[in-house]
Amino acid sequence: MGGFIFIFMNVILPIIIIVSTGYVIQLKFKLDRGTLAKLAIHYVMPAFIFMSLYESDINFSLFVKILLFLSLYAFVTFLITRFIARFLGLDRGQRILFTNSNLFYNAGNYGVPVNDLVFRSDPYAMSVQVIMVVFQNMFAYSYGIFSLSAENSGRGRALLGYFRMPIFYGLALGLLFNYFDIGMPPPVTSALDYMRNAMIGIVLFILGAQIAGIKFRRLRFSAFTASLSRLVIGPAVAFAMLLLSGIEGTTAQAILITSAMPAAVNSSIIAQQYSDDPEYAAEIVMMSTLLSAATVSFVIYAAMSIF
Template sequence: MGEFIYIFNNVMIPIGIIVIIGYVVQLKYKLERATLAKLMINYIMPGFVFMNLYEADIDFMLLLYVILFLILYAGITFLICTLTARWIGLNYGHSILFRNSNLFYNAGNYGVPVNDLVFRSDPFAMSIQVMMMVFQNVFAFSYGIISLSAEHTSKLRALLNYFKMPIFYGVSIGLLFNYFSIGVPVPVTSAFDYIRNAMIAVVLFTLGAQIAGIKFKKIRSSAFLATAVRLLGGPVLAFLLLSLFNVEGIVAQAIMITTSMPAAVNSSIIAEAYSDDPEYAAEIVMLGTLLSAITIPFVIYIALNVF
C-alpha cells in the first residue's frame, strides 16, 4: 500500500498536473496540435536522446543482450496485436495505432521515476532503464513513423524519410560519442541540457492538448482493449520470456516493471503528426496512464518477489 501511495503522489500526480495544464490551455487557446507534435519530433526528442546516450554509462555487451530480448518481446507483441486488431475488425489505420500503442510503452518520463523509486537510485538498475528508454525512443521514431507515413506513401520512401529526421542523428551521434569517449564542449552540453530538461514538460503538455480534442462519451471499446493488452498482457508476456530464458535479479525486475508501463506519449505524438485519427491514440494513452496507477504497484510486487 505504501508503494502504491508513493507512486501515485510522486509520479502520477505530477504527470496529471502537466497534462491538465495542456488540456486547459488547449481549450482556451486552440493551439495547433500537429505543430506541437512536430516540435517534439524534430527538436526536443533529438536533443533528449543525444544527451541521454552521450552521458549514460553503457555496458555495450549488456546493451546487446537487452536489445535482443526487447526485439523478441516486440515481435511477439506485434503478432498478438495484429491478430487481435484483425479479430475485432479494425481498419488499417486503427490497426496500426492499436499495435503501436502496445509496442511503444512509457519507459521514459514514467518508467524512469518508477525505476528510481523501486531500486532506490541503483545506478545498475537505472542503466537498464536507460537502455530500454533508448530502444523505445529509437523504435518509436523509426518504425512508428514509417508504419503510419507508409499509409500515404511507399514503405521505401517512408524508410528513407526517417534518415532525414533529426532523431536519427541524435541517436547515431550520441552512441558514437559515448562509445569513443568523444568530448563535447561545455556550452554545447549546456544547450542540450536545456533541451533535455524540457522534454517531460512539453510531451505531457502536448498529451493534455490532444486529450482536449477527445469526446469522452465516445471513447471506443477497442481503446479499452488496447489498454488491457498493454497493462496486463505486456507484463505477463515479459514474465514468461524472462522465465524461459532464466533472466534473474535486477535485470529481470527492471525489464518486467518497465514493460508494464502504459502506452507511451510518443505513440500519440507520432499519431498527431502522421495519422488521420490521432484522437484514437490519445484515448489509449489517456486510459493507460490513468489505469496504470492501479496495475503497476502489483507488477512491482510480483517482479521483486519472483525474480
C-alpha cells in the same frame, strides 16, 4: 499496499499533474500542437537522448541484447493481439489498429518521466529507456505506416523522414561519443544539460496537449479490450520473457515498467493519416492513458520488488 500508494503519490501523481496542465491549457488556448511536437522532436529530445547515452556506462553487447529482446517482444505481442482481434470479430482495418495500439506504447512522453522519477535520474536506467524510445519511434514510423498505408511511396517517404529527424542523430552521436570517449567543451556540455533538464516538463505538457486534441464520439468494447491488453497483457508478456532471457536488475526493471505504458499518441496520429477509422485508435489511446494511472503504479511496484 503502502508501497503502491508511495509509488502512485511520488511517481504517477506528479506526471498526472503536468499532463493535466497541458490538457487544460490546450483546451483554453488552442496551442498549435504541430509546433509543440517540433519543439520536442527538434529541441529537447535530441539533446536528452545524446546526453543520456553520452554519460551512460552501457555495454554495447547489452545494447544489442536489448534491441533483440524488444524485437522478439514486438513479435510475440503482435501474435497475441492479432489473435484477440480476430476472436473479437473485428474487420481488417480495426484489427490493424487494435494490434498497432499494443505494439506502439508511450515509451517517450510517458515512459521517460516515469523512468526518471523511479530511478532518480540514474544514467544507466535512462540509457536503457532511450534505447526503447528509439526502437519504438523507428518501429512506429516503419511498420506502423506500412501496416496502414496503401501507397508505397507514402511509406518510403515516412521511413526516410525518420532518418532526417534529429532524434536519430542524437542516438548515433551519443553512441559514437560514448564508445570513443570523445570529450566536449564545458560550454557545450552545459548547454546540452540545460536542454536535457527541460525535457521532462515539456514532453509531459505536450502529451497533455496531444490528448486534448484527440476527438472521438463513442467508446467501443473492443477499444476497452485493446486498452486492457496493452496495460495488462503487455507487461505480463514482458515479465515472462525477462525471466526466460535471464535479464536482471535495473535493465529488467526499466524494460518491464516501460512495457506497461499506455498506447502511444503516435498510433493515433498515424491512424489519422492512413486509416479510415482514426477515431478507433483515439479511443484506445484515451482509455489506456486514463487506466494507466493504476496499472503502471502496480507494475512499478512489482518490478522493483521482483528484479
